[in-house]
Amino acid sequence: EVQLVESGGGLVQPGRSLRLSCTASGFTFGDYAMSWVRQAPGKGLEWVGFIRSKAYGGTREYAASVKGRFTISRDDSKSIAYLQMNSLKTEDTAVYYCTRCGGDCYTSSNWGQGTLVTVSS
Amino acid sequence: DIQMTQSPSSLSASVGDRVTITCQASQDISNYLNWYQQKPGKAPKLLIYDASNLETGVPSRFSGSGSGTDFTFTISSLQPEDIATYYCQQYDNLRLTFGGGTKVEIK
Numbered sequence: 001e002v003q004l005v006e007s008g009g010g011l012v013q014p015g016r017s018l019r020l021s022c023t024a025s026g027f028t029f030g031d032y033a034m035s036w037v038r039q040a041p042g043k044g045l046e047w048v049g050f051i052r053s054k055a056y057g058g059t060r061e062y063a064a065s066v067k068g069r070f071t072i073s074r075d076d077s078k079s080i081a082y083l084q085m086n087s088l089k090t091e092d093t094a095v096y097y098c099t100r101c102g103g104d105c106y107t108s109s110n111w112g113q114g115t116l117v118t119v120s121s
Numbered sequence: 122d123i124q125m126t127q128s129p130s131s132l133s134a135s136v137g138d139r140v141t142i143t144c145q146a147s148q149d150i151s152n153y154l155n156w157y158q159q160k161p162g163k164a165p166k167l168l169i170y171d172a173s174n175l176e177t178g179v180p181s182r183f184s185g186s187g188s189g190t191d192f193t194f195t196i197s198s199l200q201p202e203d204i205a206t207y208y209c210q211q212y213d214n215l216r217l218t219f220g221g222g223t224k225v226e227i228k
Contacts, residue, residue: 037165044208044219044220044221044222045157045159045165045208045210045219045222046219047210047216047217047218047219061215061216063216064122097164097165104212104215105212105217106153106155106212106217107155107167107170107171107212108155108157108165108167109167109170109176111164111165111166112164113163113164114164
């Protein structure tokens with residue numbers, strides 16, 4: 001069974017950094033792209049970005065709202081995807097989900113349960 | 122970026138009713154359109170991919186159609202467990218965007 005478990009969320013002040021982790025199990029992690037999607041309280045879904053598998057170059061794509069501040073990485077030996085968030089803003093407050101997807105991450109076939117990030121002074 | 126206009130934003134229907142949700146893209150996205158279901162307090166779940174393909178294990182009362190800019194998601198016979206918010210999502214030019222969501226309630 002595919003399982004994705006996010007961790008690392010919490011309360012952080014504006015301008016500070018936070019790193020989220022997504023620990024995967026139940027599949028060959030290195031064969032899949034991994035993405036992050038967020039959801040502000042009471043709002044809809046917003047794509048954050050994704051990282052391709054090594055077979056597709058391991059490159060990354062980001063939404064304009066986070067580009068230059070957020071970095072997605074992966075450790076295939078540990079089956080973990082990361083979301084490094086720098087220069088956090090109050091509008092980054094959201095539940096952050098990691099998802100499993102293929103190729104260019106067109107479709108998120110599996111989702112974690114999410115982790116809440118609150119950016120507030 | 123491509124914008125997705127999803128409607129209605131909410132609807133109320135009776136058990137057994139046919140429910141239809143539409144999603145319109147601001148430009149042609151071929152069939153690069155997925156539908157997700159999100160129940161309260163839960164993560165989204167993929168229901169339909171590539172506009173009309175039913176994800177494995179998803180009940181057949183869910184269906185999708187369309188291509189280009191206009192897409193439709195249908196629940197043929199609404200069940201109590203279908204209470205959720207439904208989102209369309211497009212992928213084009215390495216950018217993904219979601220529709221605003223449709224909250225489905227039982228009348």
